[in-house]
Amino acid sequence: MSDPSNETRSVIIERELPHPPEKIWRALTQPHLLEEWLMKTDFLPDVGRVFSFSAEWGAVTGEVTTVEAGKSLSYTWGDGTLDTVVTWTLKPSGSGTLLRMEQTGFRTDQPRYLMGATAGWPRFLDNLAQVLARID
Template sequence: MANLSLDYQIKSPIDKVWNALTHSETLAQWVMENNFRPIVGYKCQFQNEEIGLVVNSEVLVVDKPHKLSYTWVGGPIDTIVTWTLKEEGDTTHLHLEHKGFEEENQAYFGAKYGWTMMIDGLTEILRDA
């Protein structure tokens, strides 16, 4: 198994970062269109119509504002995404663990590239908020 682990430091209060991870409208601005709700057991989808991608998810953990986890099943992957947040001063430390890849293959590197690009979008949204 290969697990993707990424860390970010965002100059924004933890509650703003949490809201960007859990509000469907904000998620749509930096991830994909979705019907996400931060409710354990809730089943939702993330969709990118441009590339024909549909990701099915089920919320596994909601520990506001410190931890959020959900399944990420789409295309060739059946994985779990977990966000962990910790606030220190005016900075939120955001840790992403995306686990369950069979190996460091195209899906793994595609996810790494995709999350890196999406986090750039997240930081822009939070900076402008």
């Protein structure tokens, strides 16, 4: 029998974007572009790099765990109470790139975090699409 306190939830969003993976990769990894669609950050795509994201509502910290340039990126995402992992996967498709964002590790006793992520990521990805349409 599983221990319900150990169960976690995930937020998964997939978007088909009409841009090559290399362009989307830049928007996922360059601080000045991340700031335009996500949050202010000192992020760098180097495994082991510790960074923070900050916005009006607060801040999260993370550590880069996986970097496969143009293909996948993972980092921890937490605030001392929240302890999750965000993974981006980019797959070339006929019309551009299939972008998948998965945030895993929401504990069942943290519904507010899960609701925030469920509401927040689609808005972030809408912002990302706007940034991608604007940059070369």
